[in-house]
Amino acid sequence: MVDAAANEDQEPQGRDGFLGRRRGLILLALGLSVVALAGGAWLGLAGRDAAATDQAGRPGAKVAADAGHGGAGAAAADEAVSGTLDFKDIxxxxxxxxxxxxxxxxxxxxxxxxxxxxxxxxxxxMEKKKPYLREAILSYLRQLHEADLRGSDGLFLLKAELLKRARAVVGNDAPQEFLIVDLVMQ
Structure with a gap:
């Protein structure tokens, strides 16, 4: 009899202990989500501030150019400082x-x-080096594995490797960026 009464007394305490741990886990998850949201907001604001700097690193120069000339003036200024070389389908x-x-x-x-x-x-x-650029790019693309192209990291790595090879072929830092127009895997 005494043992049965002792077991009944201990069982509710075990449930309360479980509920207490469960509440603690919920509070921990809530706290972590608040920290993650704050970190995401901070990164978003830091990215916006970085976009407001120009290539020379002057803060606000890009914003001032957009405000002074409107959207068309900023696009015309970007066209004047960079050219594009179109590569057909590979x-x-x-x-x-x-x-x-x-x-x-x-x-x-x-x-x-x-x-x-x-x-x-x-x-x-660039026009003289275009066949050599195409050949260097083809030799790199042929050695890729499909896992190399997964996700945004894969595309970032692809663009970085293409840029590295283009600068090596041209012999200077004139190539600035690769803009992927179309990418299809079958």
Whole structure:
């Protein structure tokens, strides 16, 4: 009899202990989500401040240019400092693996533009180097694995590698950025 009464007394305490831990976990999750939201807001505001700086690192110069000339004036100023080189569709085989782990081959079709600095000075150089740029890009794309292209990190890495190779081919830092117009994996 005494043991049964003792067990009844201990059972509700065990439930209260479980509910207390559960409340603690809920409060912990709530606190972590508040910290994550605050961190995201901070990163968003930091990105907006970084966008307001120009290439020379002067804060507010981009904002002042947009405010003084409107949207069209800022676009015309950007066109004057950079040229674009259009690359037609490039199709390459990309190695991959199936769900069962078997090696597969997939086709990738990509089209992109390359922007370069000082078009008055570099336009003829870029046109002369375009076949060599295309060949260097093709040799890089052929060695890719489909896992290399997953997510935004994959695209960022692809653009960085293309830029590195373009600068090596041209021999200077005139190539500024690769703009991916179309990317299809089949």
């Amino acid at each position: 199709v390459v085989n990309v190695s991959g693996s199936s769900a069962s782990g078997q090696p597969t081959e997939r086709l990738m079709k990509i089209r992109f533009d390359m922007t370069y600095a000082d078009p008055k000075k570099n336009n003829s150089l």
